[in-house]
Amino acid sequence: MEKKLYTITVFSENTVGLLGQITIIFTRRGFNIETLSVSQSALEGIHKFTITLFSDENSVRKVVQQIDKRIDILKAYYNTDDELVYQEIALYKVATDKLLALGSIESWIRDHNTRILEMNENFVVFQKAGHYDETQRFFDELSQTVGVLQFIRSGRVSITKSKVERLSDMLEDIKKYER
Amino acid sequence: METKNKISGGEILMRSLVEEGVDTIFGYPGGAIMPVFDALFDYDKHLNHILTRHEQGAVHAAQGYARVSGKVGVCLVTSGPAATNAITGISDAMLDSTPLVVITGQVVASLLGTDAFQEIDVVGITQPVTKWSYQIRRAEDVAWAVARAFYIARSGRPGPVVLDFAKNAQVQETNFEYKPCTFIRSYIPVPEMKPEQIELAASLINNAKKPYALVGQGVVLGNAEPELKKFLEKADIPAAWTLLGASAMPTDFRLNKGMLGMHGNVAPNMKTNECDVLIAIGMRFDDRVTGDLNTYAKQAKIIHIDIDAAEINKNVTVDAPILGTTKEVLPALTAKIHTAQHSEWIDSFNEYEEKEFEKVILREVFPTSGELTMGEVIHKVSEATNHSAICVTDVGQNQMMGARYFKFSQTRSLITSGGLGTMGFGLPAAIGAKMGAPDRTVCVFSGDGGFQMTIQELGTIMQEQLGIKMIILNNHFLGMVRQWQEMFFDERYSFTEMLNPDFVTIAKGYRIEGTEIRKREELNDAITDMLKDDKPYLLVVNVEKKGMVYPMIPAGTCVTNILLGD
Numbered sequence: 001m002e003k004k005l006y007t008i009t010v011f012s013e014n015t016v017g018l019l020g021q022i023t024i025i026f027t028r029r030g031f032n033i034e035t036l037s038v039s040q041s042a043l044e045g046i047h048k049f050t051i052t053l054f055s056d057e058n059s060v061r062k063v064v065q066q067i068d069k070r071i072d073i074l075k076a077y078y079n080t081d082d083e084l085v086y087q088e089i090a091l092y093k094v095a096t097d098k099l100l101a102l103g104s105i106e107s108w109i110r111d112h113n114t115r116i117l118e119m120n121e122n123f124v125v126f127q128k129a130g131h132y133d134e135t136q137r138f139f140d141e142l143s144q145t146v147g148v149l150q151f152i153r154s155g156r157v158s159i160t161k162s163k164v165e166r167l168s169d170m171l172e173d174i175k176k177y178e179r
Numbered sequence: 180m181e182t183k184n185k186i187s188g189g190e191i192l193m194r195s196l197v198e199e200g201v202d203t204i205f206g207y208p209g210g211a212i213m214p215v216f217d218a219l220f221d222y223d224k225h226l227n228h229i230l231t232r233h234e235q236g237a238v239h240a241a242q243g244y245a246r247v248s249g250k251v252g253v254c255l256v257t258s259g260p261a262a263t264n265a266i267t268g269i270s271d272a273m274l275d276s277t278p279l280v281v282i283t284g285q286v287v288a289s290l291l292g293t294d295a296f297q298e299i300d301v302v303g304i305t306q307p308v309t310k311w312s313y314q315i316r317r318a319e320d321v322a323w324a325v326a327r328a329f330y331i332a333r334s335g336r337p338g339p340v341v342l343d344f345a346k347n348a349q350v351q352e353t354n355f356e357y358k359p360c361t362f363i364r365s366y367i368p369v370p371e372m373k374p375e376q377i378e379l380a381a382s383l384i385n386n387a388k389k390p391y392a393l394v395g396q397g398v399v400l401g402n403a404e405p406e407l408k409k410f411l412e413k414a415d416i417p418a419a420w421t422l423l424g425a426s427a428m429p430t431d432f433r434l435n436k437g438m439l440g441m442h443g444n445v446a447p448n449m450k451t452n453e454c455d456v457l458i459a460i461g462m463r464f465d466d467r468v469t470g471d472l473n474t475y476a477k478q479a480k481i482i483h484i485d486i487d488a489a490e491i492n493k494n495v496t497v498d499a500p501i502l503g504t505t506k507e508v509l510p511a512l513t514a515k516i517h518t519a520q521h522s523e524w525i526d527s528f529n530e531y532e533e534k535e536f537e538k539v540i541l542r543e544v545f546p547t548s549g550e551l552t553m554g555e556v557i558h559k560v561s562e563a564t565n566h567s568a569i570c571v572t573d574v575g576q577n578q579m580m581g582a583r584y585f586k587f588s589q590t591r592s593l594i595t596s597g598g599l600g601t602m603g604f605g606l607p608a609a610i611g612a613k614m615g616a617p618d619r620t621v622c623v624f625s626g627d628g629g630f631q632m633t634i635q636e637l638g639t640i641m642q643e644q645l646g647i648k649m650i651i652l653n654n655h656f657l658g659m660v661r662q663w664q665e666m667f668f669d670e671r672y673s674f675t676e677m678l679n680p681d682f683v684t685i686a687k688g689y690r691i692e693g694t695e696i697r698k699r700e701e702l703n704d705a706i707t708d709m710l711k712d713d714k715p716y717l718l719v720v721n722v723e724k725k726g727m728v729y730p731m732i733p734a735g736t737c738v739t740n741i742l743l744g745d
Contacts (some may be wrong), residue, residue, distance in 0.1 A: 012365070013365055015310075016302075016314075017302055017303070017306065020306060021301060021306050024306060024307050028307065041229045050538065061492075062489075062493060064489065065487055065489035065493070068488075068489070069487070069488070069489045071310065071311045071331055071363065071365065071366050072311075072365050072366075073365055074364070074365040171364070174364050177362060177367060178364075
């Protein structure tokens with residue numbers, strides 16, 4: 001089966017140990033999580049996990065079924081990149097003197113659509129948001145020219161393009177089970 | 180019910196258990212659970228506590244109790260080593276969908292994470308092997324957590340729940356008010372049955388020439404044995420059962436064609452790859468049933484009835500999934516299927532049955548010379564109990580022989596460790612089975628290996644005077660491993676031969692009557708003597724040392740690749 005990057009979205013109650021419950025499902029099957037980000041969702045008390053996994057669809061489907069089955073998980077589903085609007089953010093720390101030695105950096109700022117968050121006599125911090133290959137391209141360029149002192153890239157955050165809002169539908173649907 | 184006075188968390192637990200209808204608890208006290216045991220001392224009229232001799236025994240006993248009674252099994256143990264001792268039973272219950280609530284003591288909340296005495300991360304350890312696992316840190320949460328635990332354990336696909344009860348919360352006092360849990364918004368225990376799924380499955384069955392049903396434990400858990408019978412009879416569908424689906428149909432039921440799987444009957448496995456519509460009812464296509472999935476029932480349209488959405492398309496890709504309880508789905512399906520006759524198809528099982536009888540069963544169950552065999556002992560005990568006893572097994576050859584040759588006339592009559600295959604399960608599970616069904620005869624078959632894994636539970640049987648009939652099928656070997664060594668490891672018997680103690684003398688030490696036999700002519704009298712009253716009894720039967728369980732489908736091969744040992 002063809003392997004590609006899948007994005008798994010999980011909505012859960014805000015209870016202790018949820019992250020562990022989710023990650024052991026990957027661990028047990030020997031799957032490596034590529035990226036992970038967790039935050040409050042738009043609904044109070046509900047947390048949203050965005051997990052990326054490089055795998056085949058059959059495996060992703062089974063992982064999602066097992067996650068969805070856990071008691072405190074409200075909803076879990078997966079998508080491919082074409083079904084999502086997604087973004088990552090990266091920070092790059094470079095030495096100020098090396099940067100100044102280059103002369104102008106205007107073309108970088110324009111071409112990579114990057115921002116400077118901090119600048120002092122020792123270092124400069126760039127911020128760039130984008131897909132993996134975009135943040136990576138800027139990293140490569142910095143590495144080859146001035147060198148990168150520190151680099152960090154966030155996990156993916158994403159929103160589905162679908163007209164169906166699966167969490168809202170689920171919360172509406174579950175009401176009929178309430179006695 | 181609300182108390183005016185504040186009571187301790189420990190007492191709240193007692194009252195909550197009573198509210199949930201609990202009357203039996205299996206446990207073992209210790210430091211971090213002492214306030215709860217202190218509260219239990221005043222509730223002995225409501226809660227019958229069985230002191231096992233090891234925490235693993237407590238959990239297996241609770242499993243046996245739950246499996247025969249359909250109620251939630253309850254365990255009460257302390258922290259640290261007690262909790263880790265309980266893990267095997269909890270894992271076993273998880274794989275076999277057995278409803279349990281296991282309460283473990285925990286150090287006081289202020290000491291959590293400090294490597295305090297007998298502190299272990301119980302929630303962390305049990306998360307992969309429970310349906311839900313929760314730490315109670317405040318007395319105010321006890322009633323809520325217990326209500327939720329019982330709801331989760333018994334609803335939907337049942338399973339074990341762990342409540343890790345911090346000692347400070349056992350002592351703290353608060354008001355008690357009990358509200359049973361009936362709804363959790365993130366948990367749908369029974370998915371909605373879809374009429375279009377029923378229609379699709381019914382049309383497949385109505386067009387089938389060779390329909391075939393596989394019966395799993397879901398039928399028992401759904402209390403759907405009568406519904407199953409009506410369904411099978413209406414369209415004249417032959418059926419076979421998984422290890423945990425045993426006894427869902429009586430052995431002598433016309434459409435019951437026997438056991439599936441590695442050591443199942445020949446016809447049921449062969450017919451899996453000959454039928455045109457396969458109807459899986461509350462079973463999960465375990466590898467011991469399917470063998471090689473690439474060659475499994477490829478010719479058939481597959482209908483899969485299950486309560487757990489995560490089971491659909493997990494191992495076998497199906498054509499018509501139906502989500503719901505067997506209790507609800509089977510009548511809905513029965514209403515949509517046509518009355519039919521499949522005599523020719525059903526008769527076609529006979530040829531394989533005759534072959535198996537001639538090549539395997541005759542030698543195993545009806546030998547006239549040579550040493551005693553496991554199969555003949557099990558057959559004789561089954562006959563002597565009018566096929567109405569509960570058969571508890573340990574794991575290994577004794578288990579497969581028990582499942583193959585014990586006969587069942589009522590449901591919930593084979594109690595065995597299916598998914599986890601836990602040696603040592605049998606003896607403590609029999610304790611629970613007897614507690615859960617005191618009016619029934621309980622026979623436990625064990626090997627000499629497995630019996631010694633939880634042999635300390637003879638103490639529990641002595642103390643409770645439980646009339647359990649224990650049969651050790653002693654071949655002085657870890658028989659199933661030895662069988663594999665003979666078949667697949669060139670007869671290199673690496674650490675499978677055992678020097679055994681005198682089991683009857685050990686039983687005598689526990690004031691349990693027993694006898695040991697080795698000859699065929701002793702067997703009938705020994706069984707009669709064992710069953711003469713309702714007292715515990717140990718029968719040690721020395722059987723052939725190198726017996727084999729046949730038929731056998733070697734692991735990971737096609738279900739039709741059946742070895743008969745000829």
